[in-house]
Amino acid sequence: MKKIFSFNNIKTLLAVLLLCMGSAACKKLIEIPNPVDRLTPKDVFKDSAGAVLAIEGVYLNFGYYELSQGAIFNGVMTMQTGLLSDELLTSSADNTFVDFANNTLRSDNNAVASVWSSAYTNLYVVNACIEGINNSTGISEKNKQQFIGELKVVRAFYYFNLINVFGPVPLIKGTDFRVNATIPRTPVNEVYQQIVADLTEARQLLQPAYPTTGRERPNLHTATALLAKVYLYQQNWSGAETMAKEVLGAGIYNLETDLNNVFVAGSKEAIWQLSTIKSQLYQTVEANDVIPMFPFMIPKYYLSTHLLDAFESKDQRKTKWTAVSTMDIDGVLTDFYYPFKYKNNTAAATPREDYMVFRLGEQYLILAEALARQGKLGEAQPYLTEVRVRSGLDEITPATQPAFLNAIMKERRTELFCEWSNRWFDLKRNGTVNEVIGAIKPEWQSTDALYPIPLGERRLNTFLEQNPGYTE
Template identity: 40%
Template structure:
């Protein structure tokens, strides 16, 4: 695959991406070869934490605004003001394989998988790293790799499962079944959960710990309908006591907020998410659909705190405003994992196991934070599952494509999309693979419908 070159290229990019926000040690000097990177604990740590810098500061990358925006406008959640052809293809769910943003999503994921694999191999070959550092860094890389594959299967379906940096192997790798990829994701996250420390490695929540791995594992189990395991992992995170009680909505997305399980730090105070969701001058960029706005109940604090508006040509447009900082002062970090999702995961897993009273209690925890009345104790299982979908919709909107993925994993996508997009085709639930990759890899097949 064209996105996987050499380990030296990886090392150079990591150097550029490294940021002192992630770790209080200097990065390696100049362009270094892999053997020098993994000689000392400090240099190896700098290489791994450099991946986090790449995830948030590289543009474009799946792990900043791309996933949120393009999954959001593909669903019933958001739309684009005066869309270009690239945006219009997502809005209409008629994406061409030559679409540049499809390629950016695909390439960004595989670049980070390559970096994680390169670091894993470098750590394994090193004879000078302390065992504790080697163990933690390997676990962090397995965590990163699992996160990337989770988004690959949700956006593209079957995808090449690359666990090496061998370009000859990767360049002609065929697609791997989703089920097999999920097995690898769960294996990686299980290892990460067992090897990462419970406390954060620095004073901030910028490197994943045990609870970040458990949180992502809970999501993986939920998506695979393994309800008891999803409940177990989410409960472990909740019961750790590190992220509860839920705080007021206006504090959620601040750096190192109580609710944050794992965040990414930008180089400057203005997140790309903010730049690409907030209005540009007197016009909106991304705005919430009427369907999304109608999902909020009256007096919902999430609507009041996480939505803003702008009037253009006498029309009021509402846009996501979870991130609000527009100055150079860094007071917000990009949220990747947070506690509210874990409460909702547990609520859904409980309801699926017919533990209705406990599920309602979790939903009411979310609703109480939003200043909404509690749900009655008499709800049926289906009513509770409907309430879970509703709360996920208004709690996790404009975050990492949750709505788009929820519609697919629950089997609701055709019903919902047919109601608002008459030209909807079920094959549009998956994005096309980039045209260039399909042409250069004879073993890579295109998704149906493209």
């Protein structure tokens, strides 16, 4: 975690400056007249304007509109876990990608290291912002509540993803590099406790209205949507039910009737959607990385037959959310389907697509599952039906709880494919990863369910133990 520990409290601003370089929104930070070596958190967070610019550094570091090998927020993990699971295959000969597809990851895999380092680099800045805002005397209480609330949503989301790919990870909430440098891995249940605490506090601090135009910065319902998902993963079915019902009852979100509109800017379905208007070359990294440059090219990432076979014949999600490139392979025309939820691979394409983090379709399925897990099949039925009918499918009425849960998992597979690692995480939380992946990948081992802890991080922090199944 070298990047994290290279700053101390006095140089918090430097972290923010580095994250904001090149961003028009952050250039005012550079104009502060004091010499850099005399700037302190008090200078940065002396008022709300400075705090907003610092928070901009957090969002800039998401990297969601920049090609980056490992930033959680730019779709990299979607592709990585899609390859690990049964969603994606790759035409790349680069071992970085092949190792994911073959479930043969090593602790020196650069992409794995980038996921870890990019997350902890930004977590440092999140923690620095929380400390600076809490200690500020020049920021109004109302603004403090909004700033702290949204930062705790961001921190919770980072840790949610980290524990679901790495297992136990260091739980770092401060900015003292001397303390952080020797923190061992924290048990998953303790990290979940912190995630729930952060989201519970965020729900107390945030308002239903979004703080800016669009839905880029979290509001109350963003925190609630993530908490619904967290409770689902913790098997807190009643908690997941309560949270998801609250989001659905907010009255400001609706399922898009046209599937082509789900991922466009201003989608009625969006709960948290990151604006791509700043991007100069393309809109989303996913579209740029997935859509072939020419229609006769094999896509870098393409859908497995296992996923394609999961779609029913009338499913409009296959029609509108996948595309196909046809190649002549040894005299045989072969179709390569690829994800097409994001269709714009140029910056000027219209309608503009913003990057979706949370959306209402997922909340419908969270609520359906939470109810079904409690045996409330009749209550769950309408939410499953809504998602199916929107996709052009008929209503189904599974008679038993196991059949109903299987139907929900199938619906999650086809509704949420290649979105935020949902399929990979579902296989693991349901205990089916060994059965499903072991049947299609001969090199699969149960220990492949977790990423290795990056070798470089273990050399920096000798208190980090390696996951089982990895030699270094």
